[in-house]
Amino acid sequence: MTTSGPTGNGSADRKFGVRSTTYSDGLVHVEVVPPSAPTEAPKGTHLIFVLDVSYSMTTEAELTSATGDKERHGFSILNLVQHAALTTIRSLNESHRVSIVTFSDDAKRKIQYAKMDETGQDLAEASVRSLGPEGSTNLWVGLREALDIVQEEDSCETQRTEILLFTDGIPNREPTGGHIPALEGYLAAHPSLSCTIRTFGFGFNLMSDLLVQIAEKGPSPGTFSFIPDPSLLGTVFIHAVADILATCPLEGAKLRIECAEHAELALTSETQGKAENPATDVAALEYSCARTPSGAMEIDLGSVAYGQTRSFTFRTPPSEGSDVSNLVTSLHCTRLESNAGVKSSSAEQVAKAVSNSPVALADDITPEAALEAADYLVADCRLELCSVLRRAMDAMTGQNECSRSQDIIAEFERKLTPLASQHPAIQALLEDVQGQVTEALSRRDWYDRWGVHYLRSLYDAHLHQKRNNFKDPGVQAYGGAHFESLVDHVNDVFDRINPPEPTVTHRSSSCSAQSRNAAPASMACYNYHGNVCFAAGSTVLVAGDETAKPVEEIVAGDLLQSPEGIESRVLCVVKTRCWQGCATLVQLPNGGPLITPWHPVKVYGEWAFPADLAPEEMRVCDAVYNFVLDHGHQIVVNGVHTVTLAHNLQGAKVAHAYFGTSAVHEDLRAMVGYNRGLVVLSGPSCLVRDITTGLVIGLRQDGIKGMHLHTCTQDVFSEAQRQPLALTMLT
Numbered sequence: 001m002t003t004s005g006p007t008g009n010g011s012a013d014r015k016f017g018v019r020s021t022t023y024s025d026g027l028v029h030v031e032v033v034p035p036s037a038p039t040e041a042p043k044g045t046h047l048i049f050v051l052d053v054s055y056s057m058t059t060e061a062e063l064t065s066a067t068g069d070k071e072r073h074g075f076s077i078l079n080l081v082q083h084a085a086l087t088t089i090r091s092l093n094e095s096h097r098v099s100i101v102t103f104s105d106d107a108k109r110k111i112q113y114a115k116m117d118e119t120g121q122d123l124a125e126a127s128v129r130s131l132g133p134e135g136s137t138n139l140w141v142g143l144r145e146a147l148d149i150v151q152e153e154d155s156c157e158t159q160r161t162e163i164l165l166f167t168d169g170i171p172n173r174e175p176t177g178g179h180i181p182a183l184e185g186y187l188a189a190h191p192s193l194s195c196t197i198r199t200f201g202f203g204f205n206l207m208s209d210l211l212v213q214i215a216e217k218g219p220s221p222g223t224f225s226f227i228p229d230p231s232l233l234g235t236v237f238i239h240a241v242a243d244i245l246a247t248c249p250l251e252g253a254k255l256r257i258e259c260a261e262h263a264e265l266a267l268t269s270e271t272q273g274k275a276e277n278p279a280t281d282v283a284a285l286e287y288s289c290a291r292t293p294s295g296a297m298e299i300d301l302g303s304v305a306y307g308q309t310r311s312f313t314f315r316t317p318p319s320e321g322s323d324v325s326n327l328v329t330s331l332h333c334t335r336l337e338s339n340a341g342v343k344s345s346s347a348e349q350v351a352k353a354v355s356n357s358p359v360a361l362a363d364d365i366t367p368e369a370a371l372e373a374a375d376y377l378v379a380d381c382r383l384e385l386c387s388v389l390r391r392a393m394d395a396m397t398g399q400n401e402c403s404r405s406q407d408i409i410a411e412f413e414r415k416l417t418p419l420a421s422q423h424p425a426i427q428a429l430l431e432d433v434q435g436q437v438t439e440a441l442s443r444r445d446w447y448d449r450w451g452v453h454y455l456r457s458l459y460d461a462h463l464h465q466k467r468n469n470f471k472d473p474g475v476q477a478y479g480g481a482h483f484e485s486l487v488d489h490v491n492d493v494f495d496r497i498n499p500p501e502p503t504v505t506h507r508s509s510s511c512s513a514q515s516r517n518a519a520p521a522s523m524a525c526y527n528y529h530g531n532v533c534f535a536a537g538s539t540v541l542v543a544g545d546e547t548a549k550p551v552e553e554i555v556a557g558d559l560l561q562s563p564e565g566i567e568s569r570v571l572c573v574v575k576t577r578c579w580q581g582c583a584t585l586v587q588l589p590n591g592g593p594l595i596t597p598w599h600p601v602k603v604y605g606e607w608a609f610p611a612d613l614a615p616e617e618m619r620v621c622d623a624v625y626n627f628v629l630d631h632g633h634q635i636v637v638n639g640v641h642t643v644t645l646a647h648n649l650q651g652a653k654v655a656h657a658y659f660g661t662s663a664v665h666e667d668l669r670a671m672v673g674y675n676r677g678l679v680v681l682s683g684p685s686c687l688v689r690d691i692t693t694g695l696v697i698g699l700r701q702d703g704i705k706g707m708h709l710h711t712c713t714q715d716v717f718s719e720a721q722r723q724p725l726a727l728t729m730l731t
Contacts, residue, residue, distance in 0.1 A: 015035060027313070031311050032310040034305065034308065035248070037306050045245075046153060048161065051142075054134070058133045061230040062230070074503065075503075080202070080230055080500075084166070086500075090121060097116065099146075103142025104135030105135035105138055111124055113153065136172050146163045151193055160195075160247065160249065162195065163195055168203050168205070169203075171210070179214065193219050196219070197218035197222040198222045198225070201225070204450055208226065222302065223468075226454055239469060242489075243305060246306050246307070247303045253300075254332045257299070287463070307479070388408055392405040413434065424477075465478045467483070471687070533624030534551045535593070535619070535621050536550070536551065536621065536625065539637065541636040542560055548638075556678070562632050572678065573678050586610035591639065608653055628646060645668075671699075680701075
């Protein structure tokens with residue numbers, strides 16, 4: 001095994017680098033390593049909103065609450081899109097520009113190239129709040145209008161341009177020849193046009209394959225996001241905006257892979273067992289890539305975010321002209337800012353002197369070498385998952401039954417299971433496969449309603465290594481510290497910005513009145529992502545002498561005391577390890593507990609969420625705790641009245657269709673450790689969520705052990721070589 005890089009000028013955390021690791025049998029792992037954060041304020045981004053305002057957008061958004069009940073606040077889908085746009089606008093600063101295009105029968109420019117200082121934000125907000133429904137769904141005219149704005153703009157004012165296209169349905173008007181030929185024709189007529197297109201689909205009546213293709217076929221590869229339920233609006237959109245703000249200021253980024261002296265590079269597709277010619281068989285590769293005149297391969301990276309290494313794995317066959325010892329990898333871009341970390345048009349390095357002997361990975365190898373091998377396994381598993389998702393979806397075309405797709409997923413699950421203990425990220429990928437992926441393909445009607453849209457969105461997130469929500473275990477590894485800080489910022493804006501005015505009204509009568517919940521004071525209920533526990537260090541009131549004991553010291557058999565003096569015995573302690581040693585928590589005032597944002601507490605006689613009482617913060621936290629009691633189910637933590645699991649209480653902000661019922665107790669009874677009084681879970685992968693709502697409906701025990709370098713042994717890695725998980729150039 002030989003490693004080179006990262007390269008670039010200056011320290012690795014401030015400059016771009018390209019790092020390659022080569023193994024025996026032609027295995028290659030290439031990483032593009034961006035700076036961890038910007039060193040100075042870059043030029044801003046020009047965001048062009050393309051908003052569907054057709055009459056279908058007037059459908060009322062129905063929210064599933066934490067209790068499992070349906071809540072209706074009079075918001076239409078258009079109202080929620082307005083709030084998403086307003087969140088973006090209020091998350092920007094004066095370096096950014098915003099244009100707004102609406103489409104129905106035709107397209108209209110509402111504002112164009114507005115500077116996002118205070119005046120510009122007010123102008124943009126007024127424009128968004130004034131939107132109303134009209135006409136049909138002519139998506140192409142809206143997209144074309146946005147592309148016209150890109151073509152007309154002065155590129156000196158901003159570094160990048162992003163088009164954000166929102167729709168809830170299927171276009172009922174189509175350009176001659178179809179949407180994709182029209183887009184390709186437009187781009188061919190304007191070859192210098194530079195932008196990224198991100199598409200967002202609301203609800204189930206979607207042509208998501210079209211939205212995916214629009215994102216992929218743009219000047220630079222974009223992303224598709226699926227928002228099945230209003231409660232997921234926040235999590236999906238917050239992550240998308242944070243990713244936009246975290247994107248490095250460079251355009252046209254491409255990873256070039258070639259052999260020294262310009263020998264033609266051949267790549268092998270493991271699934272087909274033969275060498276592929278990417279110039280004619282690009283479809284065999286997951287990424288957008290092409291052959292250069294010199295015989296090199298170029299992979300279009302799309303947007304690259306600060307702090308998120310992009311990983312690529314492939315295999316070169318043992319043929320003349322493809323010696324990996326002469327492999328050259330380089331990063332190229334068409335435009336960049338001086339602080340982007342790339343001082344010239346490429347950052348190049350060469351991997352040389354590759355041993356032809358088997359890769360030696362044993363217990364006495366250096367931690368660095370083991371970590372590199374583990375990183376290879378993670379990248380390989382991720383990219384094979386992308387290939388598996390694509391093949392499973394292909395197998396569902398027409399009216400075929402699910403059995404073939406289920407076989408594809410089951411085969412990959414068998415491959416992945418023995419590798420899952422090698423790295424938490426691989427375990428999280430396995431959670432994706434065993435959870436919503438399997439469910440999406442389990443029934444034809446589920447697949448047609450939501451599964452296909454979900455799988456396309458998940459594929460996109462893993463392919464581009466982007467965290468697109470709070471809920472899918474596999475994507476939680478993506479991002480980095482800079483991205484995380486932006487998520488926190490946008491999350492706060494989303495929750496605290498004034499909600500839109502409800503526009504859906506119903507005529508009531510004595511016999512058919514339809515109930516509606518009062519409009520919320522904030523949009524936090526459209527940004528729900530679950531979890532109910534106490535952080536270590538919080539103290540719980542014990543029975544007897546009325547002393548308090550740290551929650552982490554409570555054991556089965558202890559007697560806890562309720563606010564009314566009722567004694568309850570602890571049947572089981574539930575300890576949930578926090579992902580990467582951090583958790584979003586709320587510190588309640590006046591010496592109150594450190595608690596998860598949505599764990600009900602009783603204040604002044606009323607149940608409330610901690611998130612309504614104090615700000616959420618990302619805290620260092622190894623684990624959070626909760627309890628199952630024999631009766632009573634109410635306790636005092638740091639002087640605050642609260643509840644435990646399976647409490648069966650009803651009422652606003654305390655009832656929960658899962659955590660508040662016997663269902664959670666039944667799940668815990670079946671888990672390892674319950675009979676000894678301690679169940680250990682690993683978050684967030686322990687939470688089972690309803691795909692249509694994002695709400696927690698179950699718990700699973702996954703057995704993540706954490707990252708142990710010495711466990712990446714020769715046997716494990718050799719097995720990965722014998723059964724490679726990557727498709728040729730599956731980067």
